[in-house]
Amino acid sequence: MKQFNVGIVGATGMVGQRFAVLLENHPWFKVTALAASPRSAGKTYAEAVGSRWAMGSPMPESMKNLIVLDATADIKKIAPLVDFVFCAVDMKKNEIRDLEERYAKEEIPVVSNNSAHRNTPDVPMLFPEINPEHTEIIKHQRERLGTKRGFISVKSNCSLQSYVPALHPLMEDFGVEKSLVCTYQAISGAGKTFETMPEIVDNIIPFIGGEEEKSEQEPLKIWGKVENGVIVNAQKPSFTAQCYRVPVADGHMAAVWVSFNKKPSKEEILKVWREYKGVPQELNLPSAPKQFLNYFEEDNRPQTKLERDLEKGMAVSLGRLREDSQYDYKFVCVSHNTIRGAAGGAVLTAELLAAKGFFD
């Protein structure tokens, strides 16, 4: 595979730092530009991040002395340095929408972790194991933007990265009718650590702004169809969600209830989960987990702390599948929110786009 030069926009933030770590020894992608706010611009990456470094491993040596560029003012300087950028910034939605379109119009493809363009109908919300065919929409988006290679692709919210994969392979044969989910979400999902969010210690906060709507609605775009140059959202399944912030550093858990059109047996569900492979597994993409869905038989698994790093944080862990008195089944699932749910998922998306020639 060809090598690609990559920029990280929002490199100093929680997700940006995770990109830096994941890309350090990537076989296809080399980090050649780092960008953030004017507060960080002009400093080395090490100076700009300072004591905010929150990763378990040290800052990559190859990036420490790169000078951070201004994500907005320096777009024209960034353009010749990169083949595409990852973007994860904390700015107002309309500012992010404009910023990402400006990169695309400078012919820089954007693989975004921000929510700003998730509802734009010709922007794909790619989940490589689930809807790789949505890359079809990119040619329509390029026509709208008037670009040859620039486009925007987004990732879905981190809350749904365990239950959407669990339900997806059951849809075709059994028809998922409705689902209720309660999520137990880590503080890194808010860009926080225990030092910067002391109010979460010994506590649960039963509200995360906008999260329940995203958890209910975004799956319908992921399962939508490309029709006449836009993505038409799926009508089913219907979701209802409650999202809680819990005192956990990394890893989102979800308790899930589900009803089907045609109720499968427990053995049928377990067989589907065991055997499911997506395009990333078939193409053997560098960040693809070998086993995407992993079922644990023990009653007290999956646990957030024990399972979040499975297959370098890219696998989904499942357990406690049993029949329910009100829905057909209930189960528990876990995924790593800043790896599979954010930077790792975006790197896998970029690998899919690279393999399909979208960065050529």
Ligand SMILES: NC(=O)c1ccc[n+]([C@@H]2O[C@H](COP(=O)([O-])OP(=O)(O)OC[C@H]3O[C@@H](n4cnc5c(N)ncnc54)[C@H](OP(=O)(O)O)[C@@H]3O)[C@@H](O)[C@H]2O)c1
């Ligand atoms: N954390 C997660 O698990 C997660 C998951 C999925 C999606 N996301 C999304 O990813 C984005 C970043 O989240 P985060 O947790 O990494 O936030 P964060 O830790 O607060 O980092 C924010 C980043 O945005 C930069 N920034 C702020 N204002 C800017 C401006 N005016 N121009 C350019 N850059 C600016 C910051 O640069 P300075 O350091 O220079 O201020 C920093 O690099 C958000 O949209 C979030 O919703 C996060």
